[in-house]
Each structure stands twice: as structure tokens, then as C-alpha cells.
Amino acid sequence: EITSLADYVKKVEELYSILEKEDRDNKENMVNNEDYDRRELYFRGQDNIEYGNTCPSLFRNNKRYxxxxxxxNDFIAKYPDLFKDCQNNVDRLALMQHHQLPTRLLDLTTNAL
Structure with a gap:
């Protein structure tokens, strides 16, 4: 269990170290290095471990789904002006998620902090 920022930074550094070693090993074993894509770590800002790290808020409760x-539809009807600049449904869902509506979207970042 990570109990401090220092623990978290240490764990992230360990993960990057493992990933870099695996990347080096995989690249060395490839015949054509030009086709090699470096892997990336992605992080979630999830603070409740019970949800799992890859469960969008919509799927945490079957009733919501x-x-x-x-x-x-209710959210759009209640706040139509929020969506005037949205170009597509992904824009709308992202805005709804930002306003705390449970969605099927999942926030990810490559920045561990």
C-alpha cells in the first residue's frame, strides 16, 4: 500500500525501470527495429481501489448503466447552453463527465503525478 507521495514516486520509478528494461530486451530481439513501438505507462487518478483501475463510473452501478x-438526455435538456460548442458525442460525454455525470469514458494520463 502506498501511504505517501514519496512511496508513490518510488513505485512509479520502479515501474518505469521495469518497462525500460523490457523495452530494451524486446527491441534487441526484434529483426526489424524500425517497426518497434515503445510502450507507454498510463495512470488513473482513481483514489478508491474498490472500483478497480479501469472501470468507468457508469459501470460501477448497474442501475446507472x-x-x-x-x-x-435529461442532462442535455437541463443544460443545453453547455453543449453549444460541442462537435460530437465524445465532446458531450467529456463535458458531462466533467460535471459529475457518470459516463463510459475513462480518464488516463501519461503523467504519474
Missing amino acids: EYEANMI
Whole structure:
């Protein structure tokens, strides 16, 4: 369990070290290094381990999933001005998620902090 920022930074450094070693080993074993894609670590800002690291908020409760379309339509009807600059449904979902509506989107970042 990570209990401090120092523990977290140490763990992230360990992960990067392992990944870099695996990347070097994999690259050396490839016939054509031009086709090699370096792997990347992605992080979540999830503070509740019970949700798992890859579970969007919509899927944490079956009732929410059943009413996804209703929640989206109600939100758009209640706040139509929020969506005037949205170009597509992904933009709309991202905005809804930012305003705490459970969505099927998952925030990821390559920045561990």
C-alpha cells in the first residue's frame, strides 16, 4: 500500500525501470527495429481501489448503466447552453463527465503525478 507521495514516486520509478528494461530486451530481439513501438505507462487518478483501475463510473452501478440514455438526455435538456460548442458525442460525454455525470469514458494520463 502506498501511504505517501514519496512511496508513490518510488513505485512509479520502479515501474518505469521495469518497462525500460523490457523495452530494451524486446527491441534487441526484434529483426526489424524500425517497426518497434515503445510502450507507454498510463495512470488513473482513481483514489478508491474498490472500483478497480479501469472501470468507468457508469459501470460501477448497474442501475446507472440501464438508464444511461435517460441520464444523457435529461442532462442535455437541463443544460443545453453547455453543449453549444460541442462537435460530437465524445465532446458531450467529456463535458458531462466533467460535471459529475457518470459516463463510459475513462480518464488516463501519461503523467504519474
